[in-house]
Amino acid sequence: MSNTPAVAKRSLIVGSVMLATLMQAIDTTIANVALPEMQGSLSATQDQAAWVLTSYIVAAAIMTPVTGWLAGAMGRRRLLIMAVAGFTAASVLCGIATGIGEMVFFRILQGVFGAALVPISQSLLLDVFPKEKHGAAMALWGMGIMVGPILGPPLGGWLTEYYSWRWVFLINVPVGALALLGIMASVPKDRAVSRPLDWTGLVLLALGIGGLQLFLDRGQSLDWFGSLEIQIEAALAFLGLYLYVMHWRSRQHSLLDLGLWRNKNFAVACLLIFVIGIVLFSTLALLPPYLSQLMHYPVLDIGLLLAPRGIGTMFGMMLVGRLIGRVDARWPILVGMLLTAGSLYFMTAFGLQVARFDVVWIGVMQGLGLGLVFVPISSVAYATLAPEKRTEAASLFSLVRNIGSSVGISAVMTILARSAQVNHAEIAARVPSFGVETSLLPAAWDTATASGVMALNAEISRQAAVIAYVNDFWLLMVLTLAALPLVWLLKVDAAAGPAPAPVLDH
Secondary structure (H helix, E strand, O other): OOOHHHHHHHHHHHHHHHHHHHHHHHOOOOOOOOHHHHHHHOOOOHHHHHHHHHHHHHHHHHHHHHHHHHHHHHOHHHHHHHHHHHHHHHHHHHHOOOOHHHHHHHHHHHHHHHOOHHHHHHHHHHHHOOHHHHHHHHHHHHHHHHHHHHHHHHHHHHHHHHOOOOHHHHOHHHHHHHHHHHHHHHOOOOOOOOOOOOHHHHHHHHHHHHHHHHHHHHOOOOOHHHOHHHHHHHHHHHHHHHHHHHHHHHOOOOOOOHHHHHOHHHHHHHHHHHHHHHHHHHHHHHHHHHHHHHOOOOHHHHHHHHHHHHHHHHHHHHHHHHHEOOEOOHHHHHHHHHHHHHHHHHHOOOOOOOOHHHHHHHHHHHHHHHHHHHHHHHHHHHHOOOHHHHHHHHHHHHHHHHHHHHHHHHHHHHHHHHHHHHHHHHHHHOOOOOOHHHHHOOHHHOOOOHHHHHHHHHHHHHHHHHHHHHHHHHHHHHHHHHOHHHHHHOOOOOOOOOOOOOOOOO
């Protein structure tokens, strides 16, 4: 009975941190489906409305590397309280915004405050749990990180359909308030360790990461290097990151310690989470337009079809949380990646008549695979690092995952657009434009009439798009399989001990 208060307090920490993490993770995707409604309500152009998403991503990416320094200068508890309160307040401002300029500015504030939530919550849970229970801790924390982006679109679609796009942001208020109260009541105070801010490093990283995120986010819509803006962003990204590496080599206490990658476990885990970021967010970016534009499903149906992925992810995380400590951590990672690759293989068979049940069970399979992978990677990544390095390592880990998601989305969308164009040209070249063979076409596609030509072109476009989606699924499957050998480079001796299955009640 003596440890009951400690267990209760630990449970409150877990619940509060999970709420904060889930709130931030959902907000990375929840606004996507509400964008058309926002665009009309705020009298914005399509390009202006896109900045509602871009501004948040860029601000969060720039501020993530600063988290380690802020945690040292302010203390983790104070920083976490400020981050949750600031994120919640910024959500309210987004919900009452009256113009696109206000919305973009408030979304930047959301990104600034939200950047610290993920790395701080991860390092905090690793510290409040003993080493043999890190698997269970990462399983709980990972549910927010992995399930949040999956639940974002269906939740955003439901709120937009039945209430208003403003509730996409206002829904954060009760969640943020509960998380804030729980954190203030449970998270222990820690001592701040002051060190001077590396202003040069901050400027260089802001230029490099900001330029890279803008380059990846806007490249496809602006035709990549055919645009002066993209050329400038690519130059800033290369220059900022290159100069930061040079700066880090010459400075003893730089803003973000790239020397953490000298630790083999952490470096390999970063490579694996980079791939997982690509696969998770790329499939989330591909499936909604596929189901909407080719299958003609309404937004709410799309949300319901994608939601079971989250159920698979949660089950995988709960399962692996109990397995870590009993089995070699590399086995769940290997099985999870094979399941993910298998789900992508089945997705390559998608066509214009794919059954709803197939979308659901393949989604559950993919969610299960990603859930099995995420937890052991997150546990093993920090197993051979000193505890005082965890917060900074968590910042770098989160940054790598976020860049992976940006790279993945940018790559698959570019391949999708260009592959659809090439496929359209090749299919159209094989359609007879005159002669007796034309009679083999349905009457609605009669090339002798304008309406027939339009109908035939629309069908060719649909078929070309299907092939383009399948090409993306093949690419993601090959990437997942190519990353499998990395699993055996992980050292698991320090991460998996003889302890029984981690249970939070003990």
